[in-house]
Amino acid sequence: MLTGAAIAVVCAIVVPLVALIGIVLLDGDAKAVETNDGGGGLQGVPVEFRPWILKADEACPEPEMTPALLASQLWSESKFKTTREEATSYAGAQGPAQFIPGTWATWGRDSDGNGEASPWDIGDAVTAQGRMMCSLLKDAKASGYGGDPRALALAGYNAGWGAVEDYRGVPPRSFAGGETYDYVHAILADIPRFQGPGLLEVSGSGSGPDALRRAAARAGTPYSWGGGTPSGPSTGFCDGTNGYLNGRCSASVTAGFDCSSLVQYAYWPTTKLPRVASEQYGATSDRAVSRDALQPGDLLFWSHGGSGSIYHVAIYAGDGNVLHAPRTGRVVELQPLTSAMPERDYYGATRP
Incomplete structure (x- = not known):
């Protein structure tokens, strides 16, 4: 003590509070910008998300999991928004990682130790995202389906693993108006912008x-x-x-x-x-x-x-x-x- x-x-x-902000600038829907990020293979991420992304990545043994993959997925899901007004979807998905209540019941934990497991808490949401994606990556590699296991896992996150099984791969554009197809391709394409220097x-x-x-x-x-x-x-x-x-x-x-x-x-x-x-x-x-x-x-x-x-x-x-x-x-x-x-x-x- x-x-x-x-x-x-x-x-x-x-x-002053103004000195505590400004490390991250969110330029509309264009790009998340962060000053010197200290390494860790991650950049362009709001400071409050960064340690949780790194922790979620570290907890997953699958090599396809990377901090930049999780960051790109969060950007696609919510643009790192955390308020109920900005991070509630028309389908009822909640929080920065966009969990619906049924899925949250499976993957949600009180990871930040505040006494409540909530999809609105950054730590809880990001670590739940990591657990779910890690499990889906394992399913993707065990499935025998062709293609990038990251793409299969992302499709499972967005549409449910059952949809991946139905199509034996990423659902085509004809599925759900192309939502899942576009979701997968956008996240994979955006990964490089979140890749920072190594330690x-x-x-x-x-x-x-x-x-x-x-x-x-x-x-x-x-x-x-x-x-x-x-x-x-x-x-x-x-x-x-x-x-x-x-x-x-x-x-x-x-x-x-x-x-x-x-x-x-x-x-x-x-x-x-x-x-x-x-x-x-x-x-x-x-x-x-x-x-x-x-x-x-x-x-x-x-x-x-x-x-x-x-x-x-x-x-x-x-x-x-x-x-x-x-x-x-x-x-x-x-x-x-x-x-x-x-x-x-x-x-x-x-x-x-």
């Missing part, structure tokens, strides 16, 4: 590169104020100011890292750094590094004024980028050093 004094420096910034590739050996590799494997993990341990992500807490998202205590139901717990996790157990950013600076300040001599794994700090006011820490990732957990509502991601935090607040770097 963190003390009251420690809480004050656990890596979060209270910023950060780190060369070299030693404690710095090793720590960076360990942290990079957590790209896409949600930010959770006060969350994270040397063993991995954990739920955090709210302190009256920090940890809230849209008026709710996000940290208490979000398993993730804050900035300093990510750093602690990255270096543990080779180097057992303290828990909070200011103490991490104090433990490494005798090994200061100038900005023009940074190496992968170095720690960078931002402060409101002096070492006692350090509020954020990040890991240098090379090529002018940092890997960090920025704030509530975001995920562990790669960003340019110059824009990761306010440039005027940059305090210095150290080498653990």
